[in-house]
Amino acid sequence: MKDATLKQIAIQLGISITTVSKALKNYSDVSPKTKKAVVDLATELNYTPNSFAVNLRTKESKTIGLIVPTVIHNFFSNIIEGILQEAEKRNYMVIILQSNEKYELEKKQIELLLNKRVDGILISLSNETGEFDHLKAILANKTPLVLFDKIAKIVNCSKVTINDRKAAYDAVSFLIKKGYKKIAHFRGSYLPQNAIDRFLGYKKALEDNNIPYDASLVYVCENNLDFEDGYENAKKIITEHPEIDAIFAVTDLVAIGIIKYFNEIGIAIPQQIAIFGFSNWFMSSIITPKLTTIDQPGFEIGQKSAELLFDEIQSKKNNEVVVFKTIELNTIIIEREST
């Protein structure tokens, strides 16, 4: 048996399609009797509206698109969960795409989503992304857009982030207050903005505490902020700068690489060198020693981003003016054993 349609119901009941449609949508101008008949038959036939037809008529897909650099990282998984939860509440579905940190892919995926006519798009930019015409295309297309985590300040849309600069500033200030004086930084490369902001926060904290900034204590992680990055750079810094007493890592993964190496060669953490991470991955609470880090509220970022997007979708539908908002979520220091 094929899917039931309004037409079928109408024919079987000897009434018009219009009436059937109205009855099912609880319009006031349908007699209780026919309404009941329609509803009964509909449930009997297991009728569900053909979403393709509904989409075509209403020009809505009840679907949003989400592009993330990678789904594997704990942080993004948390974000995804936040987004899915909000979508679920509103009976929206989420199409997820992974840009693999590639600008070209990101661009192509945006096109696909626009062709698919999703009702809105959520993106955390790839590390490669330095041009934003593809984002402007979304805006030009009047499709609501919210950027989160890795954003482009220049693009005129709603955004959800943390204050990376302040968080880094807090982290380094924390180390200084604890008495560490020679603080190195393992930073991310020159895109995305986050890495820069964290670096700037590091630098500012030093300056504000009258510790001269020493560029040779800053190591760049080139491998995608990997475990390896931390491990290799730790190896390097320990011969080049044995005098350091703390390292602020751009990411927990990097920090864990450092810890791993120091554990192997018997450097005591934090007695000889303290380690400070960033993100509060699950893993950071179970490594030995447990990692002090910045809690980056992934789930909440996802939630808020989705909320903003759905608000915007709603406003657009109501022909209201859309005001773009930028939400900056708070981060807190999770002090554990490594500092």
Added chain:
Amino acid sequence: MKDATLKQIAIQLGISITTVSKALKNYSDVSPKTKKAVVDLATELNYTPNSFAVNLRTKESKTIGLIVPTVIHNFFSNIIEGILQEAEKRNYMVIILQSNEKYELEKKQIELLLNKRVDGILISLSNETGEFDHLKAILANKTPLVLFDKIAKIVNCSKVTINDRKAAYDAVSFLIKKGYKKIAHFRGSYLPQNAIDRFLGYKKALEDNNIPYDASLVYVCENNLDFEDGYENAKKIITEHPEIDAIFAVTDLVAIGIIKYFNEIGIAIPQQIAIFGFSNWFMSSIITPKLTTIDQPGFEIGQKSAELLFDEIQSKKNNEVVVFKTIELNTIIIEREST
């Protein structure tokens, strides 16, 4: 400016909609001249077919649905990546839903996906799922379905799994060969099948090696196979059965909980007690000591599942008979420091 349509192009060029449609789809019966004119204008107007209309006509959504218990676990993230990769290749999009290990949610989400008329569905069942009528509804609806990882043997569709029983058997045999004799097992609860299979593999390996099975050495993890499960059960077993010399854990997370506790109280791994995990999470390679485990090929599971699903979608389209396949992927032992 609104979206360009075939009609617009037709009007502007003074030709029929049909011809425009054909021209854009490279039909043979359109003169090169008009074809060129159409294509030129289409690109100029930035024409893209309205997918809603195409969906309605072709009854295809070029979208598949994916339901996983959780996206946060490394294993599922890998699977998702495998699926997304295959979908990308075929220009398909993937709607991802999370059942949160709840049967009711899983059921509801299936309904949503069917209403959305996705072209196919991929599911890894929730731990709660013990009834399968909702899956049969998918089949009844003639929507291609592939189950992976946590499957229902009873349901008549394609499946992708590993052989949990054999993998566990191999793990425990490996421990026995290494000379361990008092081997405990921290098992999952009574659903899903995986936990049972791993337990059965454990038991069989003991029996085949003439080690009497001792039910009191089997601890059940109730907390969702969490880190906590390992930690707490480790605490228990060490007072109840100090004589054990190895533990086979149902999951890396559980194993890591055990390691954590033993590290804290100073039990040497593997000298006093060996630990064997399951899944080869990223984390297991960086914990100290590094965890010996079973590599469960998540990415490949995702890939294969998607392949099977797309094959089935294709067959259905061509009105070919669909043959259900069951793929069992190989697992290997990753020997590290904990055994």
Added chain:
DNA sequence: TTGTAAGCGTTATCAT
């Protein structure tokens, strides 16, 4: 080679 017309399943307007 080009065009006409029907239809996919809804929704919305306007009569009756």
Added chain:
DNA sequence: ATGATAACGCTTACAA
């Protein structure tokens, strides 16, 4: 309270 009709944008027999 009910229905006829058009429209959403596309595909596809079938004519011309």
